[in-house]
Amino acid sequence: MILTVTLNTALDITYRVPVLEPHATHRVTEVIERPGGKGVNVARVLAALGHEVTVTGFTGGATGRTVQDGLTAVPHLVDALVPVEGPTRRTIALVDDRTGDTTQLNEPGPTITPAEWSAFQEAYEDLLASASAVALCGSLPPGVPVGAYAGLVRAARAAAVPVLLDTSGEPLRRGVAARPDLVKPNADELAELTGSHEPLRATQDTRRRGARAVVASLGTEGLLAVTPEGRWRATPPARLHGNPTGAGDSAVAGLLSALTEQLPWPDRLSRAVALSAATVLSRVAGEFDRRTYEELVEQVTVTQEASAA
Amino acid sequence: MILTVTLNTALDITYRVPVLEPHATHRVTEVIERPGGKGVNVARVLAALGHEVTVTGFTGGATGRTVQDGLTAVPHLVDALVPVEGPTRRTIALVDDRTGDTTQLNEPGPTITPAEWSAFQEAYEDLLASASAVALCGSLPPGVPVGAYAGLVRAARAAAVPVLLDTSGEPLRRGVAARPDLVKPNADELAELTGSHEPLRATQDTRRRGARAVVASLGTEGLLAVTPEGRWRATPPARLHGNPTGAGDSAVAGLLSALTEQLPWPDRLSRAVALSAATVLSRVAGEFDRRTYEELVEQVTVTQEASAA
Numbered sequence: 001m002i003l004t005v006t007l008n009t010a011l012d013i014t015y016r017v018p019v020l021e022p023h024a025t026h027r028v029t030e031v032i033e034r035p036g037g038k039g040v041n042v043a044r045v046l047a048a049l050g051h052e053v054t055v056t057g058f059t060g061g062a063t064g065r066t067v068q069d070g071l072t073a074v075p076h077l078v079d080a081l082v083p084v085e086g087p088t089r090r091t092i093a094l095v096d097d098r099t100g101d102t103t104q105l106n107e108p109g110p111t112i113t114p115a116e117w118s119a120f121q122e123a124y125e126d127l128l129a130s131a132s133a134v135a136l137c138g139s140l141p142p143g144v145p146v147g148a149y150a151g152l153v154r155a156a157r158a159a160a161v162p163v164l165l166d167t168s169g170e171p172l173r174r175g176v177a178a179r180p181d182l183v184k185p186n187a188d189e190l191a192e193l194t195g196s197h198e199p200l201r202a203t204q205d206t207r208r209r210g211a212r213a214v215v216a217s218l219g220t221e222g223l224l225a226v227t228p229e230g231r232w233r234a235t236p237p238a239r240l241h242g243n244p245t246g247a248g249d250s251a252v253a254g255l256l257s258a259l260t261e262q263l264p265w266p267d268r269l270s271r272a273v274a275l276s277a278a279t280v281l282s283r284v285a286g287e288f289d290r291r292t293y294e295e296l297v298e299q300v301t302v303t304q305e306a307s308a309a
Numbered sequence: 310m311i312l313t314v315t316l317n318t319a320l321d322i323t324y325r326v327p328v329l330e331p332h333a334t335h336r337v338t339e340v341i342e343r344p345g346g347k348g349v350n351v352a353r354v355l356a357a358l359g360h361e362v363t364v365t366g367f368t369g370g371a372t373g374r375t376v377q378d379g380l381t382a383v384p385h386l387v388d389a390l391v392p393v394e395g396p397t398r399r400t401i402a403l404v405d406d407r408t409g410d411t412t413q414l415n416e417p418g419p420t421i422t423p424a425e426w427s428a429f430q431e432a433y434e435d436l437l438a439s440a441s442a443v444a445l446c447g448s449l450p451p452g453v454p455v456g457a458y459a460g461l462v463r464a465a466r467a468a469a470v471p472v473l474l475d476t477s478g479e480p481l482r483r484g485v486a487a488r489p490d491l492v493k494p495n496a497d498e499l500a501e502l503t504g505s506h507e508p509l510r511a512t513q514d515t516r517r518r519g520a521r522a523v524v525a526s527l528g529t530e531g532l533l534a535v536t537p538e539g540r541w542r543a544t545p546p547a548r549l550h551g552n553p554t555g556a557g558d559s560a561v562a563g564l565l566s567a568l569t570e571q572l573p574w575p576d577r578l579s580r581a582v583a584l585s586a587a588t589v590l591s592r593v594a595g596e597f598d599r600r601t602y603e604e605l606v607e608q609v610t611v612t613q614e615a616s617a618a
Contacts, residue, residue, distance in 0.1 A: 015414060017414070022329050022331065022405070023405075023408075023412055024412065024413070025412075025413040025415065026413060026415065027415055028415060028416045028417065029417070031416050031417075062371045062372070062375045062378075063371070065371055069371075092414075094414070096332075099332075101331070101332040102332065103330075103331050103333065103335070104333070104334040104335060105326070105337055105401075105403070106334065106335065106336055107337045107340050108336065108337065108338075108340075
């Protein structure tokens with residue numbers, strides 16, 4: 001199975017309101033709830049592709065139970081979340097029907113105690129024993145040490161399980177130094193990590209900092225991959241209009257999916273770009289349409305670049 | 310015991326954000342949850358005054374379980390909520406720390422099926438048998454007939470239990486026609502019901518429409534009571550600055566509390582005004598400070614007006 005780690009799981013709630021007016025009272029016209037957090041989103045896409053996937057991270061309180069109920073409903077997905085005392089956070093995406101714009105409200109998440117963090121690390125090492133790959137995704141909840149991902153990367157490498165890291169800020173900086181097989185930063189995360197706003201330079205620098213391969217997601221320009229096997233750019237067939245929510249998580253799922261099938265880089269990148277594009281084009285935020293994906297995957301342009309990475 | 314009915318119970322959530330900016334992403338800095346809905350708020354104040362109080366209405370889903378867990382923690386309060394399939398709604402009060410202003414987001418609530426509505430009516434009639442008074446409070450969830458309060462008022466009168474109605478719009482109009490002992494509209498609700506923006510005229514008209522007594526809450530001007538026993542105005546000692554959330558519910562609790570103690574109207578109104586004022590002055594929205602209440606209750610001015618109601 002593929003293992004995804006979401007230390008800051010969430011109950012993602014979407015509210016629609018006719019018009020958002022600060023300081024007014026609004027009647028919410030539509031409420032949608034689903035399990036969230038980056039690793040959970042990655043797992044859902046992997047499961048939809050037919051992979052056996054296990055979700056770990058933390059769960060607590062009534063919101064945690066709702067998240068777990070939601071996961072139980074997903075075929076091919078196993079819930080291995082570790083119970084904690086504090087309640088799982090909610091995130092609220094508040095969609096203004098007039099403009100289509102979204103205002104986001106994110107709870108901080110429960111404070112994880114040292115004992116809970118230890119319990120998680122044990123559960124994680126047990127799960128690694130049967131994992132073909134692992135993705136470490138998203139922000140850290142309060143109480144988890146900032147070097148958490150570095151430790152989880154090292155444990156995966158010690159278990160010889162390919163490890164992908166998708167986070168930001170100091171957890172990314174420390175995680176990269178622990179030599180993960182793959183990181184998937186976006187342009188902002190690259191700039192924050194390296195100080196460079198030039199994507200190729202920043203991507204190359206990220207490899208020098210420890211990542212074996214780097215796939216940078218550059219929005220509408222697609223992906224830039226700098227790897228020991230070479231350098232590629234992969235771009236979607238046309239400029240996409242839609243909701244980018246979850247597009248990065250779908251790209252991570254595509255990379256992992258193709259990695260566990262031992263496909264070469266161009267196929268990995270095609271899959272990641274097509275899944276990402278199918279997510280942007282989906283009517284429901286964070287979902288993807290299987291047929292759209294299958295059409296798009298044939299239309300992605302992957303170009304190898306001349307200079308070695 | 311005193312019975313309070315909240316057909317549209319809620320999990321009230323308060324979020325603090327440094328500044329609310331539409332279309333931006335916000336990290337919520339503080340999350341407070343508590344059981345809500347007008348009748349639940351009334352019950353909490355009654356319980357704090359030492360009354361035995363029973364809460365009924367509907368509860369469903371994970372949010373309903375959280376509401377019930379919160380009620381269990383309140384001394385003198387018994388949870389007699391009726392289970393339904395749909396989840397109890399959330400309300401979100403989004404407080405902007407810079408301005409102190411609140412943006413309110415209210416979920417619509419679960420759709421109640423005809424079978425669930427019948428089950429509630431049976432439970433309600435059973436509870437009436439041991440009630441010394443009943444308060445019917447707040448909006449109706451989807452699926453509950455618009456004449457619901459009229460039926461509940463009639464059932465209370467048939468059981469010879471004094472009944473207070475605190476709602477708005479068409480449910481208020483129909484409920485008033487069923488001849489409740491007391492209604493407690495605010496200025497907006499009075500105007501909507503009667504078409505008159507002149508409080509005394511609108512209050513008198515509300516009596517003519519069926520209410521035995523009417524206590525109109527007129528914000529900073531206090532209460533106007535038009536009753537078969539006479540007409541009074543009750544005003545707080547000074548202009549109050551604070552958060553009016555829950556002030557109306559505290560006034561309802563004061564009226565019910567004094568009614569069950571068979572106090573005369575001036576004492577009922579003093580208690581209602583002082584509880585309402587103590588709620589406005591409280592640091593925590595919807596709570597009240599017992600000592601502030603005890604000081605204020607001595608300082609409320611109650612004036613009987615000349616003309617008979």
